[in-house]
Amino acid sequence: MAKEILEMAVETAVLELPDTKTLRFKWPEGHNPEFKTGQFITVYWPDTPSYKRAYSLSSCALDRGFYEVTVKRDGKMGTRIVDWAKPGDKLFVIPPVGRFLPVYEPDKHLVCIAGGSGVTPFRGFVREATRRQLATRITVLYSVRTPKDIIFNQEFRDLEKQNPAFKFEVTCTRAEPEHQWSGRTGRITVDWLRALAGDMSQCVFYACGPNALVEHAEHMVIQELGAAKEQMKTEKWG
């Protein structure tokens, strides 16, 4: 049966960074859909029904009563959402689909490579694992330009304290002295990836972000680390 497209109201609109906003779409009364953490929804405004954009859920399947997406100011939709969307606005939402799904098996290690707003689905991954108190290891390797570009920094740091199986690792590609960043700098490298991944046989690799980052991640994981293609899942954002 085809899933129903529903009009949903924006319940909250939180500016995470100057160019990034999280919208929470409130489910209509009685709506209780089945979906999975890591899937994406497609949204459109009532006045432009042919102009649709897909966004990964930044909430998880245990979050009931709403969907959350975290949107960067990019293109017409991203600009409209970041600059103008507010509580009470209504958009149409095509229900979640997608196969970018966490493999929550006790011995697995989910190695999640993200660039920019590509980190948003991993918030859902870690949220669900933490709430369920799963033993599955999760490591997020997050590449941003500067420390000011880290989305969900505080939430990931808090989840790290709550979940001993979760590590949040950030590298800044364009950190300047004024940022006072004492962490890692430069791109995600194969040596860093190898060191954090540990036992390759238990790893499931994920990469989400701009095409160039995802292709770089695929090359490192498949060609340089020698992982099987089946061990990797990707979401390219152009």
Added chain:
Amino acid sequence: MSKIPPDLKYAKSHEWVRVQDGIAVVGITDHAQKELTDIVFVELPAAGRTVKAGEPCAVVESVKTASDIYSPLSGKIMEVNPAVVENPGLVNAEPDGGGWFFKLELSQPGELAGLLSPEDYRKQVGG
């Protein structure tokens, strides 16, 4: 596998060019439209605008992302394709046919030599 017609020239940034009588027709490649997925919006340059090779001059948005489109060659925009503005899905359906973006009167025809052959473009996209 993406279609790479043998009668076209290609830019590294995934535009194609078909040249006839000093006029270049420009669009985006089959590989590009597949990477973008469903295209929902196209913005084209104004006719009469002068562009340089490598200059961003159009925008496409798919359900996943927004991308600049670069002019592969220098010249003057002679005509744009209103059909892709009205029906952006045409770029997915006919990327190297009815989904063309604009026609360019070349000011530096020698730049053509710097574009990729179909074989070289196929190597670039791994197809």
